Amino acid sequence: MSRFRDELWQVVEGVYAEILAHPFLTGLTDGTLPREVFRYFVVQETHFLPDYARALAACGVKAADPAAVQRFAGDAARTVEVEHSLHVELLAAFGMDEGDARGEGAAPTTVGYGSYLLRACHLGTFPEALGAIVPCYWIYARVGEELLKQSSPDPLYAWWIETYGNEPYQETVAGVLDLLDEVAATLPEADRAKLCEHALTTARYEWLFWDAAWRRESWPV
Numbered sequence: 001m002s003r004f005r006d007e008l009w010q011v012v013e014g015v016y017a018e019i020l021a022h023p024f025l026t027g028l029t030d031g032t033l034p035r036e037v038f039r040y041f042v043v044q045e046t047h048f049l050p051d052y053a054r055a056l057a058a059c060g061v062k063a064a065d066p067a068a069v070q071r072f073a074g075d076a077a078r079t080v081e082v083e084h085s086l087h088v089e090l091l092a093a094f095g096m097d098e099g100d101a102r103g104e105g106a107a108p109t110t111v112g113y114g115s116y117l118l119r120a121c122h123l124g125t126f127p128e129a130l131g132a133i134v135p136c137y138w139i140y141a142r143v144g145e146e147l148l149k150q151s152s153p154d155p156l157y158a159w160w161i162e163t164y165g166n167e168p169y170q171e172t173v174a175g176v177l178d179l180l181d182e183v184a185a186t187l188p189e190a191d192r193a194k195l196c197e198h199a200l201t202t203a204r205y206e207w208l209f210w211d212a213a214w215r216r217e218s219w220p221v
């Protein structure tokens, strides 16, 4: 039997291929990515992650199944605990703390991605919220898995790759995809299409997030 996740992957796989080919990602694995570009990325992550945690919590509020409420509320908490401590450590590698990162401010893409997630999760239905949050998990798991095959000659980049390619993280994502298949099986076609639309938009934002770091995007005015 075909699974909904396979249908959804077909929607986002073109974007995923562009992500893997992006010079930010190829620079991570061959070690040529300028440290300043990675530093910018880490600063933007510290702005993005609180919004992602809020979006997960809002998605959990809309879930009908208590196990799904638990999953998203738990992942919201873990995003703050685990991802946050990862980024505090990475900032320290650049001699920075959270105050320094806040001082740099959020770039246009960071504001756009976070705002889109919050809009989908607050104004949308549960399937729309689910569509919006899934690429963040899924694309990072696939990228982590792919990058782990090569790792990086730069120890800082190798450490970052290990975080997303590791087994516990892959298991978290597998759980979300099982839930996605279960939910999609109950939905009419129109709702599945909306879910896919949101996922395509946030997959594009995932590409943009790396590209913005590569360009060291800033507000033009």
Ligand SMILES: Cc1ncc(C[n+]2csc(CCO)c2C)c(N)n1
Binding pocket: 045, 048, 049, 052, 075, 078, 079, 082, 083, 136, 137, 138, 140, 206, 209
């Ligand atoms: C731009 C951007 N997109 C995705 C992730 C990955 N990520 C962040 S929180 C979370 C869920 C629970 O840990 C996942 C998968 C990231 N770090 N930054």
